[in-house]
Amino acid sequence: MDPTAAPRPDVPKLVATDLDGTLVKLDGSVSEFTREVLVKLEEIGVPVIFVTGRPLRWTRELFEHIGSVGLAIVSNGALVWDVAADEARLTRLIEPALAAEVAGALKTNLPGLAFATESLGGWACEPEFAAHISDARRPAQRNAAIEELAEEPLIKLLARRHDHDDADELLAAAVAVVGDLVNVTHSSFPLLEISAPGVTKASTLELVCTELGISASEVIAFGDMPNDLPMLTWAGTSYAMADAHPSVVSCASHLAPGHEDDGVARVLAGVFGL
Incomplete structure (x- = not known):
């Protein structure tokens, strides 16, 4: 063509x-x-x-x-x-109660996930979350457990499991757990990108x-x-x-x-x- x-x-x-x-x-x-x-x-x-x-x-x-x-x-x-x-x-935005519910379900069913959040104020992450290379010049504004980070409306909830290198497999597993609650996708490497439903x-x-x-x-x-x-x-x-x-x-x-x-x-x- x-x-x-x-x-x-x-x-x-x-x-x-x-x-x-x-x-x-x-x-x-x-x-x-x-x-x-x-x-x-x-x-x-x-x-x-x-x-x-x-x-x-x-x-x-x-x-x-x-x-x-x-x-x-x-x-x-x-x-x-x-x-x-x-x-x-x-x-x-993802409302706090929904973000907390989704993070909890993923933690229970996919052990080893580390979480980060995007909000209008910037990004934050759990201490064990490995930041993308593009954020080397933009460190997280806050490090805390996801239970604390999810207390405000979020633009996006992010999750990685550092021993999991197949993005499609990780996505399929996450969709099976929370796909009826939120929209879950990925855009290249094994990083779950979670948005509000719809x-x-x-x-x-x-x-x-x-x-x-x-x-x-x-x-x-x-x-x-x-x-x-x-x-x-x-x-x-x-x-x-x-x-x-x-x-x-x-x-x-x-x-x-x-x-x-x-x-x-x-x-x-x-x-x-x-």
Whole structure:
């Protein structure tokens, strides 16, 4: 398949793209070609919305690439950030009682899990939680047991078991325990990313698109990991990256070149005739 061929005769009205493993390169950078394509889409009036599992603190470094729509969907849909106003447009939080119930059930059924939390005030973790390398410059604001950390509304509840290196197996085990209470997913390595019930990239993107007067059929979406599955299923046109998780490749209607090959930008240049 020619990755730059338009997938349907009518041109999409909005682009929704994941970041890591999708739009940005392995080192977290955005190539000059991708920058040019994003600028050209802005010039022709096509909004591009970043829809990422990243927390806000990791997404800020890419805000320079956000166009006039000025919105980013972060933390797998739990937060919509207004970049210009530098404030939350929408929050979809896990209530404390539910977070405590979920953490307790996971601790009982999956021994060895260590927990962390994301809130509007930042992130915190249990002492035994091994932080992601991206947080080396951003230490946790608080270290305490999850029972204490879950006493406030959360953007996201995170869990790792450091002797478990299969992300899909860990996800399946967690879904079997708490999948009827919350949304559980992962975006690469064995880290459970837990959101409030019904909160996904897709459900929040739908809210934003409704506000903009854009339907699912008018959206083209790109992703590479299981946390992208709801968005790719919802969007009228969906692309998995060539190096995406097998479940994403199976779900998406089209395949884009890999993120190291500017796959998103190459597809968009063809679709929009840039």
